[in-house]
Amino acid sequence: MTRPGRPRCAVVGAGGIGAFFGAQIPAAQGTVVYCARRPFTRLRVDSEIGPFDAPVQCLTDPGSVPADWTGLDWVFVAVKAQHTRSAAPWLARLCSSASRVVSLQNGIEQRETLTPLIGGARLLETAVYCGAELLEPGVVRQRGGARLVTEDVALATELAELFVGTAAVVVERSPDFRTEAWRKLMVNAAANGLTALTRKRMGVLRVAEVGELARAVMTEILPLARADGAQLTAEDVDRALAALRAPGSAEATTSMYQDRLAGRPTEHDAIYGAVARRAERLGVEAPLNRAIGALLTGAC
Ligand SMILES: NC(=O)C1=CN([C@@H]2O[C@H](COP(=O)(O)OP(=O)(O)OC[C@H]3O[C@@H](n4cnc5c(N)ncnc54)[C@H](OP(=O)(O)O)[C@@H]3O)[C@@H](O)[C@H]2O)C=CC1
Numbered sequence: 301m302t303r304p305g306r307p308r309c310a311v312v313g314a315g316g317i318g319a320f321f322g323a324q325i326p327a328a329q330g331t332v333v334y335c336a337r338r339p340f341t342r343l344r345v346d347s348e349i350g351p352f353d354a355p356v357q358c359l360t361d362p363g364s365v366p367a368d369w370t371g372l373d374w375v376f377v378a379v380k381a382q383h384t385r386s387a388a389p390w391l392a393r394l395c396s397s398a399s400r401v402v403s404l405q406n407g408i409e410q411r412e413t414l415t416p417l418i419g420g421a422r423l424l425e426t427a428v429y430c431g432a433e434l435l436e437p438g439v440v441r442q443r444g445g446a447r448l449v450t451e452d453v454a455l456a457t458e459l460a461e462l463f464v465g466t467a468a469v470v471v472e473r474s475p476d477f478r479t480e481a482w483r484k485l486m487v488n489a490a491a492n493g494l495t496a497l498t499r500k501r502m503g504v505l506r507v508a509e510v511g512e513l514a515r516a517v518m519t520e521i522l523p524l525a526r527a528d529g530a531q532l533t534a535e536d537v538d539r540a541l542a543a544l545r546a547p548g549s550a551e552a553t554t555s556m557y558q559d560r561l562a563g564r565p566t567e568h569d570a571i572y573g574a575v576a577r578r579a580e581r582l583g584v585e586a587p588l589n590r591a592i593g594a595l596l597t598g599a600c
């Protein structure tokens with residue numbers, strides 16, 4: 301239930317993104333509990349504005365969620381897509397129709413996946429632009445800006461209010477979230493797989509042949525995105541590629557690169573698998589995206 305006073309928030313998956321955005325909620329705006337696999341007792345974020353510590357309350361067992369927390373005000377989902385099902389017990393304990401759930405996950409299938417797991421809660425999807433990495437439980441390194449693009453709905457306004465007073469987070473409401481979701485998927489399809497497969501940072505896209513491959517991967521997505529109602533054009537590909545290849549991005553990593561380097565499973569199904577499924581459904585070809593997905597499946 302929504303209680304008087306500060307909203308209560310939970311972050312399910314206290315990794316780079318979950319811990320970073322949880323730490324950005326000012327204490328005056330809400331209390332945050334982290335639902336994690338590995339416990340931590342302090343939360344330190346190292347960002348370009350300097351390191352700061354955030355208050356920590358961490359749980360590692362969904363069974364330990366107090367009964368009166370069901371219907372928590374805000375629940376942020378920040379596990380990798382392949383772990384959403386394993387996080388279902390947290391969502392079952394925390395969510396009711398009174399809750400607001402924010403997906404911070406990459407991909408275009410969050411609504412489909414999360415809706416059956418969140419007890420009728422209102423769901424806000426986001427496209428997350430933020431480079432964050434969990435160095436160890438409770439220690440996050442974040443670089444560059446932190447932007448959440450959402451639908452232009454009342455829930456997004458409430459989300460923006462939660463971050464009032466936090467210069468580090470921008471919540472941008474878009475009148476055309478479908479286009480924004482596909483734009484983000486297109487960026488992920490170009491950047492995540494190619495950095496993960498080459499095991500190189502974003503600067504690898506500045507290699508001419510790799511940059512051309514990234515362009516082809518994104519261009520292949522255009523007709524699919526348009527068949528799905530998104531308004532993306534070749535200029536969007538140009539802009540996205542220019543941003544990915546900017547000299548200032550060369551040292552940036554991607555979440556998939558981080559997982560590949562650490563020997564963890566990668567989130568390829570939420571990116572390339574999603575492209576393949578949508579292509580199948582809409583009768584569009586996507587051989588390059590399928591090939592990258594297949595390579596990552598083999599690599600993991
Ligand atoms: N990192 C980035 O820069 C960006 C990431 N994203 C997206 O954000 C989402 C989160 O990514 P990111 O933060 O990088 O991922 P991380 O792997 O850093 O964090 C995910 C966290 O979820 C935890 N987890 C996994 N399963 C469970 C479970 N069943 N219950 C509780 N916790 C669990 C993991 O635990 P453990 O630590 O034990 O593995 C990990 O700490 C992804 O969808 C990603 O694509 C989007 C934009 C940028």
Ligand SMILES: CC(C)(CO)C(=O)C(=O)O
Nearest residue numbers: 428429430431491554555
């Ligand atoms: C766009 C990018 C590369 C960083 O925000 C990302 O979404 C990721 O690392 O998964």
